[in-house]
Amino acid sequence: MPSHAPVTTVRGTDFRALPLAVRHWARDRGAAPALTFVDHGTDRRGVATTLTYAELDLQASAVAAALAARCRPGDRVALAAPHGLDYVVGFLGCLYARMVAVPLHAPEPFRSNDRLEAVLRDSVPSCVLTTRAAAEEVTELTRTTSGEATAVLLLDGLPATDSRAPAPEPVDPGDIAYLQYTSGSTQSPRGVLIGNDNLVVAARQSAEQSDLTERDVIVSWLPFFHDMGLITGIAMPLLAGARAVHLTPMAFVQQPYRWLRLISDYGGTWTAAPNFALDLCVRRITDYQTATLRLDTLHTLCNGSEQVRSESVRAFAEKFEACGFALSGHAPGYGLAEATLGVTSALDGATILTFDRARLAEGRVRRCPPDAPGAWRLVGCGTPLPGVEVRIADEGSELPPDRTGEIWVSGPNVSPGYWSRPEDTRRSFRAELLGRDGVRSGPVWLRTGDLGFLHEGELFVTGRIKDLVVIDGRNHYPPDIEATVQTALDALPVAATAAFPVAGEHGEQLAVAVELRPGPGAGLPVTREETVRSVRRAVGRHHGIEPHEVVFLRPGALPKTSSGKVRRRACAERHRLGTLDHLETEWWTS
Template identity: 40%
Template sequence: MHRTLTEAVRAGVEQHPDRLAFVYLHEDGRTTRPEELTYAELDRRARLVAARLRQESRGDPARPVLLLHPPTLEFVTAFLGCFYAGRTAIPAPLPDEPGERLARVGGILKDARVGAVLTQPAHRQALAAWLAAAGEHDVVCLAPEDDGSDPGPWRAPDTRPDDIAFLQYSSGSTSDPKGVMVTHANLAANEEAIHRSMLTGPGVVTGSWLPLYHDMGLIGMTLHPLWMGGTSVQMSPVSFIKQPHRWLRMIHDYRVEGTASPDFGYELCARRTTEEQAEGLDLSCLRVALNGAEPVRATTLRTFADRFAAHGLRREALFPCYGLAENTLLASAGDTTSVHVELDVDVHHLEQHELRPAVAGRPSRTLVGCGRPAGSEVLIADPTTREALAGGRVGEIWLRGPSVARGYWNRPRATDACFRAETADGRPGYLRTGDLGALVDGELYVTGRIKEMLIHHGRNLYPQDIEQAVQESGPALRRGGGAVFTVGDDQRERSYVVVVQEVRPGPGGDLDLPGLAASVQSVLSRRFQLPAAGVVLVRPGAVRKTTSGKTRRTLMRRLFLDGALPVLHQRLEQPLAALVTAPDAPAPHPAPLAAPGR
């Protein structure tokens, strides 16, 4: 096993310099155009970035380097260049849109006390102006020009396994993003856990459309092939959303063995890929298709497997797993040689935090097993008493092992609370994930998030169950486009359940919005005994998601109360409507950062 990613890449350069390390598929009309990078060329470009970082005399070299690139090969060379220079990298999205993304990157800039920004030449001027406007005059903005020359011999930095390799800013489904400190040792341990779980071999080929700055896209689909001396094939998320079948065509063309996506990606691909687009596809090469974002739906796995079985897709390839940035990435995974496990449980007992087999004639829920521990110890604990719970009991998922990151950057209190948990009987050193789940016969079942649980009249309701029931009740209610949360009314000492749901017009283009809202309330009353729930219908794209596809329910609750949702129609009881702030006139957006002429 290599000690660091840099060692793994340098071994690849020596052993197979002409092997493809990366292929990036650029959009080219309705097709794609490949850009390729060999191990030798990757090494040369990374040495160029490292040399530029070392030549820059301004700023503190101990401060992290923020990477702001579009999802192309330049991001990969910049990331590896930071490793070559012994600098701590921060992968982040290029803030080329006004509003939320710009605010997020600005928050990362200040929270991490960034010392330098790496970007492409086309974006340098706009980013330098943004830094100046933000008062970050001591942050250097670098855009190394590649003239094709060799920067000279590489001098290995004095990197220790416990040094921080990069900061992975969490996607923030329930809170403000925090920088997870991933050490070189953490990364090595998790790459080995992925290797053992996925049974990847030397020269493995992976391919995905996931963002390169997200943990699954970065560690699983971009860095793991480098760890194994293999090849990573990438396309942008936008390219996938426009034409989902491009993902399948990538797998076919490059004989991809491993891929990954949140649940919604599989659902979208199965629903929108036409027979004409699927013609001639051979997916028999695909051994592992990771599905690792909450929730993993049994119906999605079945639909995707059935849709593409005729094209060589093996049902065993669909690979539910569980992971999070605080554990570097992977925490549990299934078996590549057998079909994933499903468990039908009784809803009443699930609401009481217990998994019991479903009973005929009573409401049930199908849970998808996320495999067994992968390089980490998994413990289910009562989040209040910290007592370890027996199998079948639902509690907070705690992790312990070499993949658990060092903590949150510059947040000692949050680090102690999250990364230094101790059980009631005195076992220390656990990571509190904030996720709910249970172990049954060694299999991990993830049921939801503690902060998003709906407590209504003594019942513990999972928002994803309500969202799914609503979306399955009619074709105009967009799959994956809902957010359910509660709003408290202190004066009346009661809470209201609110459903925000995206709608899309049918073939005729018209929608009966009042009728749709009434039908949603009927579903909530009939299925969940929630007769006074509020319903807000919005346009497609209004429900906010993290980079991994998780619904940002906490943010949606805040937007609802602030009157900031693009409402098409809503049904709210008067006491609930009174809690919503009347929207002010929209504030002007800050100017986006983009390449000239974009």
Template identity: 40%
Template structure:
């Protein structure tokens, strides 16, 4: 093994681990039944990465070039990711287009190709085999014009080879992380080697990672939380990580808990919807059979956290030995290499009318808001800023969250104007450049509370209304409303913004008029708002990202264009 070590990068940390403990087990990949399917040690991973890095040169890649990573969940993705980093090639993980819904998936795939201009696509036989299976060959006929004209290479077929690993500096781009598209078209966030090193070190400290850590995760490998906080953190030796396919979890949520119980998991993470799904899709008998007492950290991140979800989850899983103290809210975004704050502890109840005016006033019967933790990274600065004036807000006001630290990304790939607007914000008297997150929030007793998205706020009669609050209020207004299938947004009208809701139903022949009336009644009773239109439909009406986030602006656009 030849090494060319550059201190302070994830790559150099892995190389040191490979040299020191080649037989250390890093990943175990579980199958759809929760059984151990493939184990990967530092030695096996390092040798595979060297072979892939060598092959990249033969395929025409040079340091700094982009490679699109299109893989189903599994070890081939991890090997290709590390192989790219070893060669100095910038990996671009993307959601693999689904052969049965290419019409919808290829649009997003093409937009990423046009944005990052990759040399080629890297994939594996597990994904690419559909080209050669007669019954579905047409799905992957990449001679058709809807597919971008790119070369595809299978990394699971490369020959063993040694390679002198590329020495990267902290400022060099390490990867492009495309945003989920929940608020706009996907943009490629340039994450540097220095960003990754800082984030991985902060995670290890904040989450108590070490040799005794056993993580179990099903988070998508192309999403920043799964990619950076799980996979890249594991590559530095922070834990032994069990990885499940997201599809396996969605098909049978009990699988997540079966594996955690079997291996004595200490850490896991998921968005809010997963905890709701876990309560609905597991039985009391199943929960009584699992031992989750070893769990120290159950992180909730990537989407707004609902107090009712947390309460019902921990009440349901108390019989499994799960302690409420393990709950670990966090807040972050791709533009900050994931985390901003960690380890939320408090729940505040806020007066709704005051919150609509941007004021923080506690009330016993108010809206519950979960804290997202404290700012823990060294040299971090997080401010709450009035987005219209650029002035720092008073402590009792809601404003936009601005942040700067060693994990603030370098910008958006190929978008200098957007990078300047988003990553170089400044406040009077402060020479530092801040990232504008686009999220609204406030601090209370040193803890960050996030209340919504700046551009999602609905303004009616001069008052701010957060769409997620409206959505939460109608979830249980009728038995036919599908959980997770509600979206609220504003559209322009002659007298100001109009309120529109999309509502999905559990069954195809649900009583649409009755549901719409129940929605209108609940929104008026809870928020004092008249709903201008309720669109009721089957699952799929509410557009979402591949990671499950509601795409409010896409839903709004579909409504305005008459497509919903």
């Protein structure tokens, strides 16, 4: 029988810090499940472990007590633990003890530690939280970065205790809760200062947008060290008193079916993923597996973190329509670490419109029929979240709707700045805007570095300023070109593409790099030469330019961020230096 017990929405709460929310739910609904982690590493079928709100509060308090004995409030504490319940407990323990958490991933075999080393050098933590499984590698990593071993605290080695850290309410809601290091897609990672107030506001914005209650079930595989995974997978459900069910990113990539299976098994109501995850599900989940899924409980699939492609949205909705998933469940959004997470989000499903590509290249917006020459199909990223203002600007002046420019943001979720980078903080977070009414506002604006436009009140994102390809005075957006290349090479096992500018005799020219998935080239329906011609024809027809170079790379050769975004500038630099790992001609015939 359905429950008639009253439910609490996030709108009905007024928590000023995440620890206060957790302790409230621990007192009010202590036996309710807070977090479930499904481990596919020890058993491919998945082994579930659950913490109730009371257990979560008790374990976070134990971590806080252990930290208080080693560090002082305000010290940085790095989290370099495997993806699991210990990670969440460690993060909350930092907040309970009024330490500044630095969420990272644990060192992994066959994965570069360059980013980990860079962040540890920049943040200078007093202590590192990890688990027994990663302790040796973490200790060695701290020696590499600081010359001596930093104190390492084992999250799975703490004694059971009912001791509590000092009251979790921060001295001020603006106290820094953690450093969110950027993905480094256009430059080296920078630590974004996230206050307790930023954290709560961002979690509340996402929860209110979807009317979350304590009865919701959030299912996530997103990395905890990434802003989207941390806010939507940890902070948002804990603020709402809801349940979160997690699996590791690796478990998802190995078998995308596991993600949707958990939604089906646990009655998941809310989930999030970047665009590539939709493509992976469509490509690798079999018809037999699809027939076993029930997705009608899912009211929101938040799509963000990278450019949302209309083809991916439609293909996912069509494949899983029989499972109960509707196109209206898609909630594309736009956000960035400097805004803690979200800036805009769709309320009533994905808006897919087509625009004249030639006019966008000139900075102007004009709708056109889907079958018109040069039509660019874009997915809207929704409207601003509660309390957020969005403007499109050019050289510090606000542009009217239907003009392309840089996206500027203001709101209570926006970070106060970067860790130890005052000049970068001033340049990015202290912008003044000359409004269309002639009134100057600021310095309260965040310059995002992203390009887009507002159309009928909705934000459409076109790319990054630093990635823009400018040829003969016209702007060309790499995500658009890359989508064209992906479509043109539909018969090939394409893993990722990158479009970037190269220097030519008469100015910038276009280069395209195509990374292929593992597998021999023998038996492919096209030759290398035919493939290059297909790319040049498609890009020329749709974009009015012809690539100067088309290169093919081995699996994993495209430089990417820790969250999987292609680093186009790094790709361009490696191409210039001749260090990209090209596929040999023999691959196509061996």
